[in-house]
Amino acid sequence: MSTTQSERLRELLEPLVSSQGLDLEEIEVDSVGRKRVLRVVVDSDEGADLDAVADVSRALSAKLDETEAMGQGEYTLEVGTPGAERELGEHRHYVRATGRLVRFRLEDGGELVARILTVDDEGIDVEVPGVKGRRPTARRLAFGDVAKARVQVEFNRKAEGKNDDKNVDTKEEEEA
Template sequence: MTQRGRAGARPGGRPGSSRTRPDAEPRTPSVPRVDLTAARARVREVIEPVVTAAGYDLEDVNVSRAGRRHVVRVLVDTDGGISLDDVAVVSRAISDALDAAEESGGELLAGEYQLEVGSPGVDRPLTEPRHWRRNTGRLVAVNGLIGRVISTDDTGVTLDVDSATRELAWTDLGAGKVQIEFKRMDEAEFDDTDLGDDDEEDEGEGEE
């Protein structure tokens, strides 16, 4: 997480031209208004080449307001998932890129901002072929179907739907959603040695 602060002059009239009543409370400088959509596009343009060069995919960029500062949230991913060390490396690279862009071309975001970098959760819609590839073996819902991802290729994805194979082309595929699965008690695996130890303890308690 990276946090940046900038000091700015208070907008107002000419020096010595303003008057303040003795009992008046000091004014808080107003926060510069920023077009969040435009800011998001500028940030993405700056950081996407950096993320790609580091070997990751830029999945999403979001810019929002939090009080008197902006929050820049960046989601990155790659085959095999993202570790905490990966997040730290990418965060530094993104922060350096934003600093360099501001030094050479002006502010991307007016005022203070906070940078947050992470990886997508399981609730992220599956919209790209790489999303489906990275969820091979998982249960997903798409196009009114619920099935398990068997494989993907250049043409589309293959699902196991109720033990029947279904092939869906990328052009006909809507956004998928990973389904959360909970193992049933009758499918859970137990260690027989643990049960045996309990039986021995019970027998021992009954002896005098």
């Protein structure tokens, strides 16, 4: 017995999004002047590429037109992914953010920026970066200790397991 339009839309669209191999993360209906905008955010454990987003957008549009769930008025459908600095709220969000740097606002009022190492049913193992040459430290956070968490964008982090060209050349020269 859903009462809000967003809840009714979620009930209608979630099975369709799931059938496309994606998770329905958010639904938002906004009024912009005389028009309405329906924003749908989708994601998956592997991420959602442009083709997957386009496919689900076409399927959602057809379903919405077929059911007239948005009513008779004009509306715009926007389908996208959560973005780089997504907020983490569900267990699967934390799992997907493994290896990423996250800003945690803690229930006790503190704040912590740390990299997610592992996630289980009770909480998160993180690595707090060292400051001024100090080594990073490990820490355990229970989900109940986290008030809010948001992924941080990193511009200068090297991808794990990749060597830059200089290191590859040096290694090859040593083996020769």
